[in-house]
Amino acid sequence: MAKPFSFKVLATDGRARRGIIDMPRGEIRTPAFMPVGTGGTVKTMYMDQVRGVGADIILGNTYHLMLRPGAERVARLGGLHEFARWPHPILTDSGGFQVMSLSKLRKLTEKGVTFRSHIDGAPYEMSPERSIEIQSLLDSDIQMQLDECTALPAELKEIERAMELSLRWAERCKTAFGDQPGKAMFGIVQGGDNAALRVRSAQALSAMGLKGYAVGGLAVGEPQAVMLEMLDITCPELPADKPRYLMGVGTPDDILKSVARGIDMFDCVMPTRAGRHGLAYTRRGKVNLRNARHADDPRPLDEESDCPAARDYSRAYLHHLVRSQEALGAMLLTWNNLSYYQKLMQDIRAAIETQTFEARGAEITEGWARGDI
Numbered sequence: 001m002a003k004p005f006s007f008k009v010l011a012t013d014g015r016a017r018r019g020i021i022d023m024p025r026g027e028i029r030t031p032a033f034m035p036v037g038t039g040g041t042v043k044t045m046y047m048d049q050v051r052g053v054g055a056d057i058i059l060g061n062t063y064h065l066m067l068r069p070g071a072e073r074v075a076r077l078g079g080l081h082e083f084a085r086w087p088h089p090i091l092t093d094s095g096g097f098q099v100m101s102l103s104k105l106r107k108l109t110e111k112g113v114t115f116r117s118h119i120d121g122a123p124y125e126m127s128p129e130r131s132i133e134i135q136s137l138l139d140s141d142i143q144m145q146l147d148e149c150t151a152l153p154a155e156l157k158e159i160e161r162a163m164e165l166s167l168r169w170a171e172r173c174k175t176a177f178g179d180q181p182g183k184a185m186f187g188i189v190q191g192g193d194n195a196a197l198r199v200r201s202a203q204a205l206s207a208m209g210l211k212g213y214a215v216g217g218l219a220v221g222e223p224q225a226v227m228l229e230m231l232d233i234t235c236p237e238l239p240a241d242k243p244r245y246l247m248g249v250g251t252p253d254d255i256l257k258s259v260a261r262g263i264d265m266f267d268c269v270m271p272t273r274a275g276r277h278g279l280a281y282t283r284r285g286k287v288n289l290r291n292a293r294h295a296d297d298p299r300p301l302d303e304e305s306d307c308p309a310a311r312d313y314s315r316a317y318l319h320h321l322v323r324s325q326e327a328l329g330a331m332l333l334t335w336n337n338l339s340y341y342q343k344l345m346q347d348i349r350a351a352i353e354t355q356t357f358e359a360r361g362a363e364i365t366e367g368w369a370r371g372d373i
């Protein structure tokens with residue numbers, strides 16, 4: 001019998017929580033940052049490196065994998081962990097968000113979404129049941145419900161319609177998921193920027209007794225203040241003994257402020273995407289290696305880092321690689337960025353354990369403000 005899914009809060013500091021999720025494929029130290037592994041790969045990284053920077057779990061995109069190479073094919077080849085050689089936990093999103101942001105000719109009804117692939121125009125339909133089936137074929141450890149994320153700003157009645165549809169789809173996903181020992185299906189709170197709808201969504205999902213809860217419908221272009229206000233409203237309505245996952249977030253500053261409001265899990269393409277565009281995250285803020293000011297700078301990004309990409313290469317060399325569009329440029333900067341994000345999470349976890357989260361957060365923020373010397 002597989003070890004059941006469990007979440008324990010080990011320490012709190014204000015509303016911030018230090019916890020641990022225990023699953024058959026390993027433990028997830030929270031607050032956790034999940035590197036995005038869109039098509040079964042964390043772009044430009046070997047999985048050993050992803051593990052090496054301290055990631056306990058990665059995110060896989062159902063939409064991309066169902067289109068190519070196909071969920072049934074991945075299942076025939078032993079599942080996503082085997083396919084991508086990542087033996088630790090994987091969370092897959094449901095695909096709904098990517099359908100609405102990437103696919104063509106999409107139509108959404110009570111049944112689900114129909115759409116055409118952005119790759120070859122082939123027609124697909126995705127119901128809540130099919131989304132869970134695909135995530136199970138991928139052998140995903142944490143599966144997300146199919147939902148409808150409303151783009152903001154939106155009319156109140158539109159936000160309400162999508163929130164209520166997402167609740168009905170949560171019930172259908174819970175039924176379709178059934179009882180997969182050692183795995184979890186998370187619900188997703190919707191409700192846009194409306195407090196009453198957020199509360200209704202969170203309370204209805206909490207009543208379903210799910211293993212974890214995501215806060216969706218945010219990081220869709222709204223100001224940070226609106227996102228944080230929605231967390232202030234939503235988190236208190238979710239069970240304190242279950243993980244809370246803020247989807248698609250975010251910058252290091254977003255993460256600090258969201259942990260302070262009770263969020264335990266994050267995913268964001270920023271560190272990986274920025275790495276491919278010549279941007280480095282460091283404890284002194286962001287450094288754009290495309291900038292000519294780095295052309296003769298012999299210093300590494302951060303001499304104190306334990307990541308070779310940050311410690312062993314000059315800015316001049318990184319600038320050269322980025323300007324010449326050498327693959328190694330994207331590789332080293334992605335490595336640096338993921339290492340920085342994991343170090344940030346490690347500092348956050350340690351600060352909560354020692355009840356120094358607020359002070360540590362202020363120190364980290366000052367480091368960014370000091371800017372890159």
Ligand SMILES: CNc1nc2cc3nc[nH]c(=O)c3cc2[nH]1
Pocket residue numbers: 093094096097147148149150188215216217218219220247248249
């Ligand atoms: C990058 N921002 C962002 N990525 C998201 C992914 C999501 N998936 C499912 N449901 C969501 O509401 C949702 C919201 C999101 N915001």
